Every structure is written in structure tokens, then in C-alpha cells.
Amino acid sequence: MKKVRKAVIPAAGMGTRFLPATKAMAKEMMPVVDTPSIQFVVEEAIKSGIEEILIVTGKGKNAIEDHFDANFELEANLRGKGKDSLLKIAESTTVPSIHYVRQAYPKGLGDAILQAAPFVGNEPFVVLLGDDIMPSPKPLTKQLMDIYESHGKGIVATIRIPKESSNRFGVIDLDEKLADNLYSINHFVEKPAPEEAPSNLGIIGRYLLTPEIFEILKNQNPDDGNEVQLTDALETLNQISPLIAYEHTGKRYDVGDKYGMLIANIEFGLEHKDTSEKMKTYMSDLAKKLKDE
Numbered sequence: 504m505k506k507v508r509k510a511v512i513p514a515a516g517m518g519t520r521f522l523p524a525t526k527a528m529a530k531e532m533m534p535v536v537d538t539p540s541i542q543f544v545v546e547e548a549i550k551s552g553i554e555e556i557l558i559v560t561g562k563g564k565n566a567i568e569d570h571f572d573a574n575f576e577l578e579a580n581l582r583g584k585g586k587d588s589l590l591k592i593a594e595s596t597t598v599p600s601i602h603y604v605r606q607a608y609p610k611g612l613g614d615a616i617l618q619a620a621p622f623v624g625n626e627p628f629v630v631l632l633g634d635d636i637m638p639s640p641k642p643l644t645k646q647l648m649d650i651y652e653s654h655g656k657g658i659v660a661t662i663r664i665p666k667e668s669s670n671r672f673g674v675i676d677l678d679e680k681l682a683d684n685l686y687s688i689n690h691f692v693e694k695p696a697p698e699e700a701p702s703n704l705g706i707i708g709r710y711l712l713t714p715e716i717f718e719i720l721k722n723q724n725p726d727d728g729n730e731v732q733l734t735d736a737l738e739t740l741n742q743i744s745p746l747i748a749y750e751h752t753g754k755r756y757d758v759g760d761k762y763g764m765l766i767a768n769i770e771f772g773l774e775h776k777d778t779s780e781k782m783k784t785y786m787s788d789l790a791k792k793l794k795d796e
């Protein structure tokens with residue numbers, strides 16, 4: 504079995520859910536407290552032992568490349584002023600092992616993943632979607648890599664979702680329980696209406712895939728919105744080469760959504776050393792005020 508060494512991070516979406524903020528700015532650069540959301544997934548990949556990362560970008564996404572590159576002027580300035588701790592922060596996001604490719608047209612997640620075919624070659628690989636942040640002592644990506652080592656199959660990470668949210672997720676039609684939190688899969692359904700959802704297990708943005716996915720994506724027709732859906736390709740792949748669903752029971756922040764982004768900022772702000780104390784006081788005062796209203 505080949506070792507999982509490569510990660511693909513799609514970051515070409517237009518981020519329309521955050522307009523007007525994303526009119527001139529990559530949504531992946533929107534911060535949770537002081538950290539661009541994409542940095543969380545890059546760090547998760549690195550902590551999981553991934554050696555090479557490909558970010559699939561598009562128009563208006565140059566800030567992502569700049570963020571993970573050295574900033575000589577800023578570093579010289581901070582060094583000159585003796586601001587060592589800030590210098591350390593600036594240097595810490597320089598990641599030379601990231602490669603980039605552009606998706607020319609916004610043709611969906613499946614098409615974005617297809618752009619990674621030459622980078623991935625004939626190896627298993629992981630996909631991390633930047634909209635999902637899952638803080639965990641053992642990174643979720645690493646958990647998927649360990650399951651792959653023991654089961655040798657592609658894996659999708661899932662969580663239990665409220666039925667009424669099914670139209671925001673790829674939903675799994677479960678086959679049988681294989682072990683704790685592991686299931687075989689009958690079908691994948693992309694964003695079903697709640698009454699048509701086959702289960703309450705929704706896909707979250709971590710996948711471990713085998714390279715057969717590329718041939719499938721290449722031949723797959725776009726949906727009615729002219730997008731090539733990754734979930735539809737997984738449905739085909741599952742028939743040839745069965746995948747496993749892993750149920751993640753830890754935290755998930757959906758930073759691709761306004762409400763989820765606000766929650767992430769509050770909760771991370773309550774933990775961050777620069778804001779924790781003030782935030783706690785503010786939050787408890789606010790809670791009292793809201794209760795009295």
C-alpha cells in the first residue's frame with residue numbers, strides 16, 4: 504500500500520456567501536481572530552505528516568500565495584525594530600512545500616480536484632476543504648490516514664447533522680457498521696432535500712481518495728448549475744472501489760458560513776491569549792444583558 508504524502512486544498516470558490524467582503528478578497532483569507540481560515544487546514548495537513556500540498560486557486564486569490572511565502576520587507580522591518588515575537592509569527596506561515604494550480608472556470612469542487620491530477624499522480628491523497636475547521640488533538644486528516652493504513656480504502660469524514668440541514672451537505676446512504684464510527688456506504692447524495700435525505704450523516708471537508716477518482720471526474724457531466732460535483736464522482740468510485748464513512752464526533756466549525764464564522768471567532772477568541780480575559784468578561788456581561796431583555 505502506498506503511503507499518503509500529498510494533500511489537495513481547493514480554494515478557487517468565489518465566496519459569494521461572504522459578499523461584500525469577498526468582492527476583492529479571497530474568502531480563505533478571512534481571519535478567525537488573527538489567523539486566515541486556510542492556515543488552519545494547511546497546519547492540519549502538516550501536523551498529519553503530509554509532505555506536499557497543492558492549493559487549487561483561481562482569479563483574485565494571490566493573497567493566499569503571498570501569505571505562505573516569505574515577506575522580506577515585513578521581516579526586515581520587524582527585525583530592525585527588535586519585534587521578535589511578531590517576526591516569529593510572520594515567519595511561521597512561510598511554507599515552501601506548497602504548490603499552486605489555477606482552476607480557470609468556476610466549475611465546481613469536482614473540477615477543482617481534477618486540476619490536481621498531475622500533482623497527485625498515482626498515489627492516494629487527502630482533500631481538505633477550508634470551510635471546515637476541526638480542532639482535535641489528533642488531526643482529523645491523520646485519523647483518516649491511519650484508517651487508510653488499516654483498511655486500505657478511500658474514506659470520507661462525516662458528522663451527524665440535523666435533518667433540516669441536509670441540503671447543505673453530501674449525505675451518506677449507509678450500508679453497515681464496520682467498526683466504531685466506521686460504515687460501508689450504499690450511496691452518496693449531494694445536498695438532498697431533508698425529506699429525501701437517506702441518513703443524518705453529512706460529509707465534512709476531509710476526504711482520503713485514491714487516484715481512480717480523476718478518470719471518473721474527467722468523464723463526469725456537470726450538474727444543472729454547470730458544476731462538477733465531487734460527491735457524484737464518489738458515488739461512481741464507491742461502486743468500483745468501495746469507500747468508508749468515518750463519523751467524526753469532535754468539534755466542527757463551518758467558517759464558510761456567516762454564522763459559523765462568528766461562532767468560530769467567539770470561541771477561538773475566548774481561548775486566544777491576547778483576547779481571552781476581555782472576551783470572557785464581555786461575553787458574560789452580554790449574556791446577562793440578553794437574559795434581562
Ligand code: G1P
Nearest residue numbers: 634671672673705706707708734
Ligand atoms: C461541499 C460538498 C458537500 C460537503 C461540504 C462539506 O459543499 O459538495 O458534499 O458536505 O462541502 O463542507 P460546499 O459546502 O462546498 O457547498
